[in-house]
Amino acid sequence: YFSGLSLRSASPIHFQQLTASGLRIHLGGQTASYCPENVQQLGACPNTTYTNFIGGNGGLSMGAVVPGGQQVYVDPTCGAVSYTQAHSAAMPANAxxxxxxxxxxxxxxxxxxxxxxxxxxxxxxxxVWDVYLALPGLAVPDSCLGFTIITANETGAAQWQY
Structure with missing residues (x-):
């Protein structure tokens, strides 16, 4: 597991945390997460407020405990870095x-x-700043900024589900 931080010197996105909310990956803002009441009663909800991931050897998933996990994907029509809803593998065609x-x-x-x-x-x-991949053939608005993601190792999933 690992968390991510943006690197883009002399910019408003420098040292911004990667966060998850609304099935999208962002820089800045708050992580949106959920843990069912029965899981809370068992004390099995991660006690964190940040976003993390697992993978990086081809695929990438959210650092989530929810059965089935939540997979990260890129929308091929716009390059948006997104993730699947819990308990669902639904994503756009050709994601x-x-x-x-x-x-x-x-x-x-x-x-x-x-x-x-x-x-x-x-x-x-x-x-917040929405995260995209600059895919071949897609126009990138001039106001968007390229950045590097540096990671920090984590010991486990940060959320039950995002």
């Missing part, structure tokens, strides 16, 4: 689920995708 690579570095590992560079575009409605 990109591969290409995720963790590369060891000096301060930590770096997460990238062989299908395109990671970019962040400001979402004025939610006041």
């Amino acid at each position: 990109i689920i591969d290409g995720w690579v963790l590369t060891p570095g000096g301060a930590g590992s770096y997460l990238s995708n062989t299908n395109g560079a990671t970019i962040a575009c400001q979402n004025n409605e939610t006041n």
Whole structure:
């Protein structure tokens, strides 16, 4: 398991946490999560407020305990980095689920995708930066910023479900 942080010097996205909410990956904002009451009563809900992931050797999933997990995918029509709803494998036709690579570095590992560079575009409605891959053939707005993801190792899933 690992969490992610954006690197883009001299920009508003430098050192922003990767967060999950609304079935999308963002920079900044709050992680949206859920844990059922019966699981809470058992004391089995992770006691954290952040987002983490597992994978990076081709595929990528959310750091979630929920049975069946939650898979990260890229919407092929716009490049949005998204994840599946709990208990569902539904995603857009031709969704990109591969290409995720963790590369060891000096301060930590770096997460990238062989299908395109990671970019962040400001979402004025939610006041966060939405994460995309700059896929071949898709236009990237000038206001979006490319960035690098550095990771920090984690010992387990951060949430029951996102």
